[in-house]
Amino acid sequence: MFFKKKKNVNEETAPQHTEKCGGDSCGCQQADGFDQVIKKPLDRRSALKGLTAGLLAGTGFLNSSCSVTAGDTDKELASLKWDEYFKGNYQLMTAEEKKATVARLEKMYALNNGGKINISDKGAAKDVLYGYAFNISKCQGYMDCVNACVEENNQDRDSQMQYIRIHEFKKGQMNFEMADDNFYHEVPAAGHFYMGTQCFHCENPPCVDVCPVKATWKEKDGIVVIDYDWCIGCRYCQAACPYDGRRFNWSTPHVPENELNKDQHYLGNRPRKKGVMEKCTFCIQRSRSGENPACVEACPTGARIFGNLLDPNSTIRWVIENKKVFRLKEDLGTEPKFWYFMD
Amino acid sequence: MKVALSMISDGFKEATKGTTAYHIWMSVLTLLMLFGAYSYYQQIVHGLSATGMTDRVSWGLYISNFTFLVGVAAAAVMLVLPTYILKDVDFSQAVLIGEGLAVSALIMCLAFVTVDMGGPARLWHIIPGIGSLNWPNSMLAWDVLVLNGYLFINLSIPFYLLYHHYQGKKPNKSVYLPGVLISVFWAVGIHLVTAFLYAGLPARPFWNSALLGPRFLASAFAAGPALIILTLAVIRKFMNYTIPDKTIDKIAMVVTVAAQVNLIMLGSELFKEFYSITHHSSSALYMFFGVGSKNALVPWIWTSIGLNLLATIALTFNRFRKNHMILYASCALLFIAIWIDKGMGLIIPGFIPGPWGDIVEYFPTWVEVGVTLGIWALGAFVFSILVKIAVPIEMGTLRYKK
Amino acid sequence: MDKIKNSSSYRHSLFISRHSRAGGNPLEWSTVFGQVTAYAGITGFIGFVLLLTTSCSGPSHNDHSPLVQIEKHSNSNIEYSVSSDPFTYGIEKVAVTNSEKDTLFFIPNRVNHLVSFPCNNCHTQALGNMVSDDPSGKKAHWNIKLNHATDEALTCLTCHSSNDVEYLRLNNEKEIHFNQSQKVCAQCHSTQSNDWVGGAHGKIIGGWAPPRVSNTCVNCHDPHSPAFETRWPSRLNTVKIQELDPK
Numbered sequence: 001m002f003f004k005k006k007k008n009v010n011e012e013t014a015p016q017h018t019e020k021c022g023g024d025s026c027g028c029q030q031a032d033g034f035d036q037v038i039k040k041p042l043d044r045r046s047a048l049k050g051l052t053a054g055l056l057a058g059t060g061f062l063n064s065s066c067s068v069t070a071g072d073t074d075k076e077l078a079s080l081k082w083d084e085y086f087k088g089n090y091q092l093m094t095a096e097e098k099k100a101t102v103a104r105l106e107k108m109y110a111l112n113n114g115g116k117i118n119i120s121d122k123g124a125a126k127d128v129l130y131g132y133a134f135n136i137s138k139c140q141g142y143m144d145c146v147n148a149c150v151e152e153n154n155q156d157r158d159s160q161m162q163y164i165r166i167h168e169f170k171k172g173q174m175n176f177e178m179a180d181d182n183f184y185h186e187v188p189a190a191g192h193f194y195m196g197t198q199c200f201h202c203e204n205p206p207c208v209d210v211c212p213v214k215a216t217w218k219e220k221d222g223i224v225v226i227d228y229d230w231c232i233g234c235r236y237c238q239a240a241c242p243y244d245g246r247r248f249n250w251s252t253p254h255v256p257e258n259e260l261n262k263d264q265h266y267l268g269n270r271p272r273k274k275g276v277m278e279k280c281t282f283c284i285q286r287s288r289s290g291e292n293p294a295c296v297e298a299c300p301t302g303a304r305i306f307g308n309l310l311d312p313n314s315t316i317r318w319v320i321e322n323k324k325v326f327r328l329k330e331d332l333g334t335e336p337k338f339w340y341f342m343d
Numbered sequence: 344m345k346v347a348l349s350m351i352s353d354g355f356k357e358a359t360k361g362t363t364a365y366h367i368w369m370s371v372l373t374l375l376m377l378f379g380a381y382s383y384y385q386q387i388v389h390g391l392s393a394t395g396m397t398d399r400v401s402w403g404l405y406i407s408n409f410t411f412l413v414g415v416a417a418a419a420v421m422l423v424l425p426t427y428i429l430k431d432v433d434f435s436q437a438v439l440i441g442e443g444l445a446v447s448a449l450i451m452c453l454a455f456v457t458v459d460m461g462g463p464a465r466l467w468h469i470i471p472g473i474g475s476l477n478w479p480n481s482m483l484a485w486d487v488l489v490l491n492g493y494l495f496i497n498l499s500i501p502f503y504l505l506y507h508h509y510q511g512k513k514p515n516k517s518v519y520l521p522g523v524l525i526s527v528f529w530a531v532g533i534h535l536v537t538a539f540l541y542a543g544l545p546a547r548p549f550w551n552s553a554l555l556g557p558r559f560l561a562s563a564f565a566a567g568p569a570l571i572i573l574t575l576a577v578i579r580k581f582m583n584y585t586i587p588d589k590t591i592d593k594i595a596m597v598v599t600v601a602a603q604v605n606l607i608m609l610g611s612e613l614f615k616e617f618y619s620i621t622h623h624s625s626s627a628l629y630m631f632f633g634v635g636s637k638n639a640l641v642p643w644i645w646t647s648i649g650l651n652l653l654a655t656i657a658l659t660f661n662r663f664r665k666n667h668m669i670l671y672a673s674c675a676l677l678f679i680a681i682w683i684d685k686g687m688g689l690i691i692p693g694f695i696p697g698p699w700g701d702i703v704e705y706f707p708t709w710v711e712v713g714v715t716l717g718i719w720a721l722g723a724f725v726f727s728i729l730v731k732i733a734v735p736i737e738m739g740t741l742r743y744k745k
Numbered sequence: 746m747d748k749i750k751n752s753s754s755y756r757h758s759l760f761i762s763r764h765s766r767a768g769g770n771p772l773e774w775s776t777v778f779g780q781v782t783a784y785a786g787i788t789g790f791i792g793f794v795l796l797l798t799t800s801c802s803g804p805s806h807n808d809h810s811p812l813v814q815i816e817k818h819s820n821s822n823i824e825y826s827v828s829s830d831p832f833t834y835g836i837e838k839v840a841v842t843n844s845e846k847d848t849l850f851f852i853p854n855r856v857n858h859l860v861s862f863p864c865n866n867c868h869t870q871a872l873g874n875m876v877s878d879d880p881s882g883k884k885a886h887w888n889i890k891l892n893h894a895t896d897e898a899l900t901c902l903t904c905h906s907s908n909d910v911e912y913l914r915l916n917n918e919k920e921i922h923f924n925q926s927q928k929v930c931a932q933c934h935s936t937q938s939n940d941w942v943g944g945a946h947g948k949i950i951g952g953w954a955p956p957r958v959s960n961t962c963v964n965c966h967d968p969h970s971p972a973f974e975t976r977w978p979s980r981l982n983t984v985k986i987q988e989l990d991p992k
Binding site for chain 2: 088092159165167176177178181197206209211212213215229230233234235236238239240241244246247249251252276332333
């Protein structure tokens, strides 16, 4: 039975190899990400696949592909899963490999849920470096931003995951230890002011340095992103972040089908899985198309300002150059691209 | 090749036979391992939400044990150093035991890291060549390399020695001495690298201290040899293997000095935290005194400090140290004290209060405890087998039969 | 042996000793090994520390400062491949200009969203003629209660033109179209106005990419009662939700 399982899988994946390596001396140029690192593709890759098949069979990874009675859909899903499992780090993928994995993910969603999602792999634009400013005189603690963020980014509803935290400070100090981010009353409360924190997309991000597998990195436009499929879930980045910017999927995240935002980005709001890290991406699926992040759009007070730091005509530049701004924990040398200011 | 196969089969035979006590011991360990496997299965199914860890305290019992055991593994060096370099023959019997302990501790370390992963199936991403190891930037990447390297060294040297003793040959010094010497530095390296894993994070002021590395070494060189003394005591009692008192006294000396140095460092840490209480003292304040109703760590840390003081004082006086009953008790207390100190006293308070000052406490769940027990049982199991095979070979009762 | 040890070329001495003294006393062997390994170990450790300090985040954090990035890469003629147009599509835009009549940015057309406009659908008289001190008199906009500054400071006629109901007015009696209402506000709130023009006050709608479309004053502030009101947060913090609804 055991060997039969293995055989099944190899049979399923075999035709794909021949497709990919068609014709010229098996260059395997368009093979997926796993090859990009292994360099000598076909034989070693399939050898490892076969080997790992045995190892993984026990974990139920191949459940659907093993069953003799499994239908075509199940088989296709298993094959897609298989290719997904062996793909490489997104950061190192070629454009074709990115397209291929996006297609697989969309296909897997269609097979699993019957609907259609759009996963973008849009890259960083030239001459763009995103920056964010937060007006602490304006924020009233309405939490509209949090609401919008959760809906936009498909965060787990079961654990109520939120990227943004709004801290309520009593006037007269700015000590986070004395602040309350758990308030339960009408806002704004008299004698208090509010301040939001989230991932600050540091120019010198400590989370990126510590990741043992390069699953998180800073994109050219300054957004710190995570490859959810490459993350091994060690949570070292979470320990390294001084801003509480990162969230972990302690169990399988769940978003009701009718609440799922289907406009997605590979590095942004596409559904995550159990045991991986996630965080604010400045709504990469929105910002890379010129739109404001959901929190900026939702804020009724205009306390949130987002834009291109490299554009001298942008509002974010005007804020930095004309208001008295500060950043949190600047002494740590993380260089956040998230400024606070007052009227 | 034939010899190696015969050695493995002889070793297997040796490991599977023994006294009733040995069989009971191994059965208990097997049961614990099964319980651990079941708990881990629960964790795989439900995700890490089956543990007590949260976004606030994102490392818990697993990483605590990992950190502690790296120290135990590194401490094997304290026995290797005098035997091979200072030519203090008293230790030669202890060395193989020490290296066996290092191997078992390393296996436990790797197991603890693996069970802590959110995606253990994706661990191949860390393998250089087919994955993308973030070396040299990530200290965790360093740790993966040095731990596996150390495991390799500590497997190969004893194997080489035993392989020769098994055939009744004398091992060639120029072959194994370089390995031994490398392992000495390597041992310091693994524990320093593990300390740097934490000390390199300015986000956690409680860890971000230059003293962390040296303190790791001092506490490891107390806890590791303390465990070796205890195991030697057990081996002496249950196996027909003579270990002279002198050997145990020498190791006790190592434990004593390391424990004293550790206390000095603890003192300077306490002074720094509490003489001028700054924002960065919050973790220490929480740990030692609690904040409001939140004081889960208070009993642990005071227990640890109490045991540590008691054991170190007892060890300091010749009269007590020479009394083996007191020595064993002190070693046990010291071992427990340092185990608490590495987990409840270091890893967990590093996360409390969180980056924005909020205090969320951490309590391990039964799943976590089960997995932890299972891994400790695994370590003890591996160690028992190694000792069971190594001792007869060393004593010459297990020999290659042509 | 001592002689060799004292020589300056230490590595060389090891080389000699290995060959000339092959099969020598193993005790001395290990001494040499010990020293060499100690030497190698210390060098290795220093190398390790050097590697760490140079690799991790570089010696200087300044290179990573966004301000340095701005200084190095700022570009006033960026050719954007994206635009905020798709996200403000459907909003009729009105240009905000500076004193030289250059367009600065856009605001949404206001009059399209006024409930009853033009005013002469109902009012045939100029506003000045309708004002009465009679408290029992009929009120056209009974639901509007002026809650803006003090009664002494503001009346209807401070902002609305007394001659033509379709217009607002400035202090210099200049009539202002409803789509330019920000000019009325700016007379008192010049600080806010400057911040708004710059981008620190108010809200940009649609996208961050050009063209910029900002809400104008009255899109967020009711001119008759401009302060924001207290209300319940639209969602609670994670911990609070779990406290209130434990699963």
